[in-house]
Amino acid sequence: MARVVVDVMLKPEILDPQGKAVQGAFGRLGFEGVASVRQGKRFEIELDGEATPEAVAEIERAAATLLANPVIEDFTVHVEAGV
Amino acid sequence: MTIDTVELAAKTPDQPQPWDELGLKEDEYQRIRDILGRRPTNAELAMYSVMWSEHCSYKSSKVHLRQFGEKAPASDALLVGMGQNAGVVDIGHGYAVTFKIESHNHPSYVEPYQGAATGVGGIVRDILAMGARPVAVMDSLRFGPLEADDTHRVLPGVVAGVGGYGNCLGLPNIGGEVVFDPSYAANPLVNALCVGVMKHEDIHLANATGVGNKVVLFGARTGGDGIGGASILASESFDDSKPSKRPAVQVGDPFMEKVLIECCLELFEAQVVEAIQDLGAAGISCATSELASNGDGGMYVQLEKVLLRDPSLTPGEIMMSESQERMMGIVTPENLDAFLAITARWDVETAVIGEVTDTGRLIIDWHGETIVDVDPRTVAHDGPVYERPFERPAWQDELQAAGPDSLPRPSGGEELRDTLLRLLASPNLASKAWITDQYDRYVLGNTVLAQPEDAGVLRIDESTGLGVAIATDGNGRYAKLDPYTGAQLALAEAYRNVATTGARPLAVTDGLNFGSPEDPAVMWQFAEAIRGLADGCQALGTPVTGGNVSLYNQTGGTAILPTAIVGVLGVLDDVARRTPQGFRTSGQVIYLLGETRDEFGGSEWAWAEHGHLGGLPPSVDLAAERELADILVNASRDGLIDAAHDLSDGGLAIALTESVLRYGVGARVWVPDGLDPFVFLFSESQARAIVAVPRSEEVRFTDMCSARRFAHQRIGVVDDGGVLDVQGLFAVPLDQLRTAHESTLSSAFEA
Numbered sequence: 001m002a003r004v005v006v007d008v009m010l011k012p013e014i015l016d017p018q019g020k021a022v023q024g025a026f027g028r029l030g031f032e033g034v035a036s037v038r039q040g041k042r043f044e045i046e047l048d049g050e051a052t053p054e055a056v057a058e059i060e061r062a063a064a065t066l067l068a069n070p071v072i073e074d075f076t077v078h079v080e081a082g083v
Numbered sequence: 084m085t086i087d088t089v090e091l092a093a094k095t096p097d098q099p100q101p102w103d104e105l106g107l108k109e110d111e112y113q114r115i116r117d118i119l120g121r122r123p124t125n126a127e128l129a130m131y132s133v134m135w136s137e138h139c140s141y142k143s144s145k146v147h148l149r150q151f152g153e154k155a156p157a158s159d160a161l162l163v164g165m166g167q168n169a170g171v172v173d174i175g176h177g178y179a180v181t182f183k184i185e186s187h188n189h190p191s192y193v194e195p196y197q198g199a200a201t202g203v204g205g206i207v208r209d210i211l212a213m214g215a216r217p218v219a220v221m222d223s224l225r226f227g228p229l230e231a232d233d234t235h236r237v238l239p240g241v242v243a244g245v246g247g248y249g250n251c252l253g254l255p256n257i258g259g260e261v262v263f264d265p266s267y268a269a270n271p272l273v274n275a276l277c278v279g280v281m282k283h284e285d286i287h288l289a290n291a292t293g294v295g296n297k298v299v300l301f302g303a304r305t306g307g308d309g310i311g312g313a314s315i316l317a318s319e320s321f322d323d324s325k326p327s328k329r330p331a332v333q334v335g336d337p338f339m340e341k342v343l344i345e346c347c348l349e350l351f352e353a354q355v356v357e358a359i360q361d362l363g364a365a366g367i368s369c370a371t372s373e374l375a376s377n378g379d380g381g382m383y384v385q386l387e388k389v390l391l392r393d394p395s396l397t398p399g400e401i402m403m404s405e406s407q408e409r410m411m412g413i414v415t416p417e418n419l420d421a422f423l424a425i426t427a428r429w430d431v432e433t434a435v436i437g438e439v440t441d442t443g444r445l446i447i448d449w450h451g452e453t454i455v456d457v458d459p460r461t462v463a464h465d466g467p468v469y470e471r472p473f474e475r476p477a478w479q480d481e482l483q484a485a486g487p488d489s490l491p492r493p494s495g496g497e498e499l500r501d502t503l504l505r506l507l508a509s510p511n512l513a514s515k516a517w518i519t520d521q522y523d524r525y526v527l528g529n530t531v532l533a534q535p536e537d538a539g540v541l542r543i544d545e546s547t548g549l550g551v552a553i554a555t556d557g558n559g560r561y562a563k564l565d566p567y568t569g570a571q572l573a574l575a576e577a578y579r580n581v582a583t584t585g586a587r588p589l590a591v592t593d594g595l596n597f598g599s600p601e602d603p604a605v606m607w608q609f610a611e612a613i614r615g616l617a618d619g620c621q622a623l624g625t626p627v628t629g630g631n632v633s634l635y636n637q638t639g640g641t642a643i644l645p646t647a648i649v650g651v652l653g654v655l656d657d658v659a660r661r662t663p664q665g666f667r668t669s670g671q672v673i674y675l676l677g678e679t680r681d682e683f684g685g686s687e688w689a690w691a692e693h694g695h696l697g698g699l700p701p702s703v704d705l706a707a708e709r710e711l712a713d714i715l716v717n718a719s720r721d722g723l724i725d726a727a728h729d730l731s732d733g734g735l736a737i738a739l740t741e742s743v744l745r746y747g748v749g750a751r752v753w754v755p756d757g758l759d760p761f762v763f764l765f766s767e768s769q770a771r772a773i774v775a776v777p778r779s780e781e782v783r784f785t786d787m788c789s790a791r792r793f794a795h796q797r798i799g800v801v802d803d804g805g806v807l808d809v810q811g812l813f814a815v816p817l818d819q820l821r822t823a824h825e826s827t828l829s830s831a832f833e834a
Binding site: 010012013014015017020021024069071072 | 193194197303306307308332333334335336338339392393406407430
């Protein structure tokens with residue numbers, strides 16, 4: 001068993017209305033010192049077997065086609081140790 | 084980073100510039116140099132390139148679009164005509180309505196959700212800029228074949244984007260159409276229409292007048308969205324080998340837009356703003372040059388004052404950015420504090436970036452150095468104009484000669500019944516409820532009729548019941564067979580749809596979607612369609628108030644079907660008198676109005692049953708359309724009819740089925756003497772409608788039709804038997820009709 005994590009973020013040049021709303025709430029609720037907030041998605045994927053390079057490549061493919069919208073989002077894939 | 088200033092440009096005439104990458108032609112670049120008497124700075128180049136793109140300059144279409152003005156019928160109703168953000172129509176009682184349709188095709192293919200959403204956002208801001216409160220949207224959609232993989236990527240995203248943005252703004256979506264055709268594969272059409280309401284005295288024009296008045300940018304911050312989108316999206320068809328040419332995507336924030344709507348309306352109401360212009364394609368470049376050239380002719384802007392989301396943007400990028408939800412206002416110095424107080428109250432970020440001048444120059448500085456110094460008219464109005472060659476394609480005769488007469492026709496009750504059931508389930512005739520149910524049709528509480536009715540109807544004034552009806556139509560197959568007639572058929576159908584609800588048609592907006600203007604055959608289609616539409620509007624007395632042209636809709640060498648989408652707006656004195664589509668009351672008599680001929684060229688039957696497209700489209704008779712509209716409007720006003728449905732794609736059989744299914748009644752129908760049953764049921768002859776007449780009004784109704792010498796035939800009776808019975812041929816239970824009609828889209832997209 002292994003866990004692969006895919007983090008998906010909007011590309012930096014793309015407007016992030018949710019992040020902007022969170023940033024506004026920071027100010028309203030008195031949390032200070034926040035310059036900017038961007039919000040993304042995190043997927044934790046449990047594999048049936050080990051995180052072989054083939055298995056990770058398969059997750060990368062899934063990330064590019066299913067988990068992220070590469071037109072407006074970037075993603076990173078990493079294997080989480082010690083699960 | 085060194086900034087390319089006017090001073091530097093004058094000293095370095097030979098510095099190579101990326102005019103080609105920005106979509107300019109060599110002679111266009113040379114013309115910019117001639118106008119300026121030097122090479123343009125990078126910021127000027129960016130500005131000219133977006134403003135001289137097909138999308139912003141209408142350089143290929145201008146020479147043809149003039150006909151809408153030249154042939155415009157005299158109309159008392161028109162308060163603001165073409166050339167402003169949107170046309171404005173007088174509907175009486177001091178109310179004015181503004182409406183416009185605009186395309187967002189290419190962005191919707193690249194990123195369906197955001198493309199469609201920002202399409203809605205853009206047209207809503209156009210309406211808002213006129214001083215009106217947006218009250219409803221509609222959308223006209225075209226996709227590739229229903230079963231194609233790409234349609235399954237694009238359609239759900241587009242539908243969710245239209246619905247999501249509109250729902251967040253709290254605007255009802257009251258209608259539109261959805262059509263599937265292979266020519267729209269990889270080139271979907273997303274045309275969004277918005278309608279807004281104001282009092283006459285609240286009309287605002289986007290002109291920058293009054294020397295010393297402040298230029299204010301407010302709304303969302305400027306980021307890297309869609310940089311170059313305006314020039315690139317409209318200048319190049321998609322080609323997989325050049326991914327770098329794909330336009331950057333704009334992302335909309337509907338909640339920001341909602342705040343902006345309320346903020347702008349309060350600014351107008353407080354009378355602290357002279358003019359407001361929305362920022363759409365070409366962003367600040369467009370807003371500054373158009374405001375300046377429509378006003379006193381000059382403007383001075385300090386570009387570093389623009390609030391940025393991404394501080395690394397270059398001046399040229401700031402000028403071209405298409406970040407959404409931004410507006411530019413012109414404010415007198417005395418009103419500035421009041422203006423800023425209102426935007427602050429709405430939490431809308433605002434920056435004073437310049438002022439109006441009378442120098443005749445648009446001058447833009449970047450930290451004290453001049454980076455733009457141009458005559459704004461050369462940017463906004465005096466762009467290139469092309470008399471592109473156009474020629475009737477050689478294949479047109481062949482296409483028209485290959486008529487539908489040789490296609491095998493169904494005969495006998497069983498075959499006719501099976502044909503009806505198959506047509507009802509075909510993608511173009513199937514119920515679109517799966518799509519329209521994702522939109523909010525009734526928010527704001529003024530929607531009187533919405534999809535699947537013939538036209539959307541809105542109440543405008545609660546005390547008098549004054550309202551408007553709007554319908555959009557556009558049959559690309561008809562236009563392919565004959566673009567002149569096809570455009571008139573689109574107009575005629577939208578006009579008829581509006582009249583069917585009882586509204587008097589007043590004005591037109593058009594969304595013209597065609598392939599590459601560099602192809603003489605496409606240009607011929609375009610020229611013919613405009614000629615047809617302009618002549619048609621003249622004959623029907625409904626002026627074109629504005630609209631949008633989208634060219635380069637093609638993938639590889641194949642253009643889309645020529646698709647002129649026509650929106651017609653009509654007025655109802657009292658929406659309580661509107662005529663709905665569905666039969667409701669047992670015993671009422673069904674009349675068929677208009678003449679039925681053997682017309683199957685471009686028909687839904689030929690296409691869905693035989694994959695055939697050829698011959699000539701149904702003939703147009705605009706005088707008959709006018710007469711039919713008069714009958715429908717008068718009958719509604721005098722309470723002579725309880726239901727009406729126009730006949731269009733699929734003919735009488737489809738219209739009857741829809742009217743019967745609406746409230747789940749039944750009908751007995753007979754074929755009039757001398758008419759072939761197949762022609763009676765499926766012909767697409769124009770200027771026809773079916774109506775349900777209460778027996779008590781039957782004599783008055785037929786007398787009115789006879790007095791006007793308009794063909795009317797008694798073809799059936801409404802009953803409550805739950806069966807559509809075409810006597811002597813077939814009878815189908817409603818359940819079976821409903822299953823056929825309503826399962827196509829849901830089973831395609833819910834699998």
